[in-house]
Amino acid sequence: MKTNRRQMTADAVAGNGLLHRRALLGRGLAFAGAVGTAAGFPAGAAAEPLAEPDWSLIPGDAMPPYQVPSRFEKGVVRLTDNPTSQPVISHARTPHHLLNGIITPNGLHFNVNHGGVPVIDPSQHKLLIHGLVKRPLVFTVEALLRYPMVSRINFLECGGNSASLFSNEPVQATVQQIHGFASCSDWAGVPLAVLLEEADVDPKATWLVAEGADAPHLSRSVPLSKAFDDAIVALYQNGERLMPGNGYPMRLFLPGWEGNMNTKYLRRIKVTDGPALTYHEAHTYTDPLPDGKSFQFYFIQEVKSFISSPSPGVGPKAPGYVEISGVAYSGTGRIARVMVSADGGVSWAEAALQEPALPKAFTRFRMPWHWNGGPAVLQSRAWDEAGNVQPTRAEFVAQRGQTKSPATWPQFPSHHYNAVASWAIDAKGEVRNVYA
Amino acid sequence: MYTPKLAAGLFTLTAVLLSVAPAGAEGPNLGQPISQTDLAPWDLTVMPDGTGLPPGSGTPAQGKVLFADNCALCHGDEGKGGLVEAVVVNNPPPLSGPGSVKSIGNFWPLATTLFDFIRRAMPFTQPRSLTDDQVYALTAYLLYMNKVIGEGAVMDAASLPRVKMPNRDNFFPEFPKLMPQRP
Numbered sequence: 001m002k003t004n005r006r007q008m009t010a011d012a013v014a015g016n017g018l019l020h021r022r023a024l025l026g027r028g029l030a031f032a033g034a035v036g037t038a039a040g041f042p043a044g045a046a047a048e049p050l051a052e053p054d055w056s057l058i059p060g061d062a063m064p065p066y067q068v069p070s071r072f073e074k075g076v077v078r079l080t081d082n083p084t085s086q087p088v089i090s091h092a093r094t095p096h097h098l099l100n101g102i103i104t105p106n107g108l109h110f111n112v113n114h115g116g117v118p119v120i121d122p123s124q125h126k127l128l129i130h131g132l133v134k135r136p137l138v139f140t141v142e143a144l145l146r147y148p149m150v151s152r153i154n155f156l157e158c159g160g161n162s163a164s165l166f167s168n169e170p171v172q173a174t175v176q177q178i179h180g181f182a183s184c185s186d187w188a189g190v191p192l193a194v195l196l197e198e199a200d201v202d203p204k205a206t207w208l209v210a211e212g213a214d215a216p217h218l219s220r221s222v223p224l225s226k227a228f229d230d231a232i233v234a235l236y237q238n239g240e241r242l243m244p245g246n247g248y249p250m251r252l253f254l255p256g257w258e259g260n261m262n263t264k265y266l267r268r269i270k271v272t273d274g275p276a277l278t279y280h281e282a283h284t285y286t287d288p289l290p291d292g293k294s295f296q297f298y299f300i301q302e303v304k305s306f307i308s309s310p311s312p313g314v315g316p317k318a319p320g321y322v323e324i325s326g327v328a329y330s331g332t333g334r335i336a337r338v339m340v341s342a343d344g345g346v347s348w349a350e351a352a353l354q355e356p357a358l359p360k361a362f363t364r365f366r367m368p369w370h371w372n373g374g375p376a377v378l379q380s381r382a383w384d385e386a387g388n389v390q391p392t393r394a395e396f397v398a399q400r401g402q403t404k405s406p407a408t409w410p411q412f413p414s415h416h417y418n419a420v421a422s423w424a425i426d427a428k429g430e431v432r433n434v435y436a
Numbered sequence: 437m438y439t440p441k442l443a444a445g446l447f448t449l450t451a452v453l454l455s456v457a458p459a460g461a462e463g464p465n466l467g468q469p470i471s472q473t474d475l476a477p478w479d480l481t482v483m484p485d486g487t488g489l490p491p492g493s494g495t496p497a498q499g500k501v502l503f504a505d506n507c508a509l510c511h512g513d514e515g516k517g518g519l520v521e522a523v524v525v526n527n528p529p530p531l532s533g534p535g536s537v538k539s540i541g542n543f544w545p546l547a548t549t550l551f552d553f554i555r556r557a558m559p560f561t562q563p564r565s566l567t568d569d570q571v572y573a574l575t576a577y578l579l580y581m582n583k584v585i586g587e588g589a590v591m592d593a594a595s596l597p598r599v600k601m602p603n604r605d606n607f608f609p610e611f612p613k614l615m616p617q618r619p
Binding site for chain 2: 086087088114115128129130135136137138139140143144146147148166194195197198199204206207209211215216217218219223224225226267268270272273274275276277278279282283286287288289290292293294295296297298299300400401402403404405407413414416
């Protein structure tokens, strides 16, 4: 295969070393002046002679009934707080910088629990549907498992994800700390519409109020139109039953909508003719704007993307080829396009979207980059199929505002942050959060 | 080969099949009917118009004692903050974007939300342990301490929905088209 410097020049598609995405296919990639340095080895150094490693000389271990990751992956964990279960909210954040693809492993899915993780016996759990219905009904878990099910790959994002970027000065935190409240799974369950039809909903009903069986009996109001559109009572997550922190034995799942509305430990649905204005919708996930008015009922997690690698703690180790990678998602539909910049937004190039690019799901994007060892500011910006575009931070702050004094991680100055995020890389390959 | 004649035949066959299917949704129908009386213990929802509020009443003075005994451990003396943020805020600064103090007096749109939340979720370590009178009293205490109602006000199913929260009219939806319209 012929490669030469001319092709390298042709492959540059934007400033500071961004390469055409054909480089991802491994065709004709050559870096003038950087050959052989990519993995940090001395240029031209030969590999050591090969020998049989110990593990190839004896039979391996027995297989456990439920396998867990290699002991060498023990650092791939969620970032948790509240280890002694104090009477406050508990959080666990997804380690995006250590993952790839679009599916979040169940053990690494983010959790926000407002009153601990309840231990629910599925044989005792019940789901009540009542209110403006002709026939109030109680469903057991066993009964729901007999219903026709659907499964979809959808992201789930807390309304508080990325909230520390509301700070007027950039907080110093990792991608896990900043963006760790978003995950993506294959959710399977019973279409809520089927259960509502069996209960026979009154035509004048417009909302439902959902409630969990956790200690705070967490409750949220949902427009009935969403319930009849694509809502499910989810029972499975990535093929197995829901994780305890994600709502076992069942949760409401509202594709693309604010995480907190996806009521976990679902035990009750009251069909109503208005919203209840519960604590979490009247107070918590309700966002004061600079003019003193506030958004209430945000619903949609809007189009967004962030770069998971390189990111703080996982910067490039040596000049040469680097794959810039991250996830993009939109509560409105499919991701249509992701643009990436390596020069702080001066120039942009289109990233490769990894198939499948599914509606309301993580879409993995990849961008080949030749890092010359100099300073760089990496950004990603997403568009969805409806034409919605991820705002720049300047555009976002002009509408939503920012703090007046610096916030510190993990404060939540407001919610529903979806603007472009920026990672600065210095000459040592160290990465930090900046505004650009 | 596909012909108009064959298509017509298929259409007739489909029509026949549809005509013998039972009307309405044919779901598994595995839900068990339950009476309003039997489901009532689980119906904790309080609506903005007061629907769902139980009988009972309480005053700020009664709530003051209950708060010290049940709430101050986390929320601080007189709700001034402790393990968690304050629930009583004197002279909160005006709301102005991210980082605003969202207090009961300057932010919350409805007083019914207080009753609904305390009854379902508080105290954090013993939810559902308070009587309805106690929940009314704590609601009254917090409204009084945040200067929304007077010291002598009595909160019950009739008075609570009528409390005018100062910030009530300053909320709007991000996506108005998604807000249900009454038929």
